[in-house]
Amino acid sequence: MSDRALGTWDWRRIVGNMFPLLLVLSVLVLWAGITLSGARDLLEEYAILAVMVPTMVGTGGNLGAILSSRLSTRFHLGTISLDPRDPVLLANVSAILALAVSIFAALAVGAYLLGFVVGSDLTLAQLLTVSLVSGMAVALLAVAFAVATTYASYRLGVDPDDTTVPVVTNVVDVLGMVIFVAVAAVVV
């Protein structure tokens, strides 16, 4: 098979297209790392908060990605509009927020149970407060960000799977870390 026949499957082309974006995203997410590193004392005192970090950081991005990919399909099909009273838009956004409540409540319960393993003094009420307050703040930002960027990439004619989804995921990851550390510092 010649290079031409390989088309978009040629590894040099994939790397050439993707590496610059990976680089930009890495610099962006470095901010989350700096926030995490700055919160080291807090994490060492309350080890259970460290256990919550990967989920706190990942879930907002996952929710944003689900919403982005659903919205981009529907923008293309013309079955949805940006009108806040649009019933399909409202159904999708409410589903994402309901998922956020479920997952962040489950995260608090999971962390509470693991607290018996790693040794934690935090109450279930404290963990629920940290998880739900920071989780719902991140979920709202994820929704706003996913709707805005998906609509923008649809209007600009950019493929959302290649650009919007990774950008939404990574930006929301960073916001998740910053908000989680800020809320945890206030609550515990």
Add this chain to the structure above:
Amino acid sequence: MDAWRDFWSVYRQALPVLLVALVGGLFSGLVLERLLGSVERFPGLLVMVPVFLATRGNVYGALGGRVASGLHQGLLEPRFRRDERLVNAVTASLVNGVGISVVIGVITWLALLALGWERAALLELVGIMFVAGVLTSVVMVVGLLAVLFAGFRRGLDPDNLAGPVVTTLGDIFGMVFLLLSVWLVGVLAP
């Protein structure tokens, strides 16, 4: 009502996937908690953790999406064989995955320098990222392809499988290999 049905279908489809990701996330959180003990030896290690994990998702999410499209379009067969498209897609993800890991080591060191924070040697941070990047990449490629191929042969949509598989495997193996790599570099570094 249509909107209500839409609400439930999104909720029901996404919840199991997110719960699996939650289990993976909690496990990787336990590993992160263990990693805190090594920060003393390698200052700056924590800065790299979110970037390293996010990169796994970006690189292997792209591979998963590409392989899923290839399977749908009949360009790929759902089995491990020396197919030129498959070899190119896997090569690209290995180059991206290992390449960006090394870059993460470098930019982390530079950020710590700019902030004036305590930092491990540049070679130590890069070495940790390189070893963790290589190990994670191999497991991610084999694991992701195995699940996508097996799922596709059983009639499951690989588009729905790729995301959660990448998130969960990436969280779990990313953190485990990061811990292993920190230990290895700690043993080898003078």
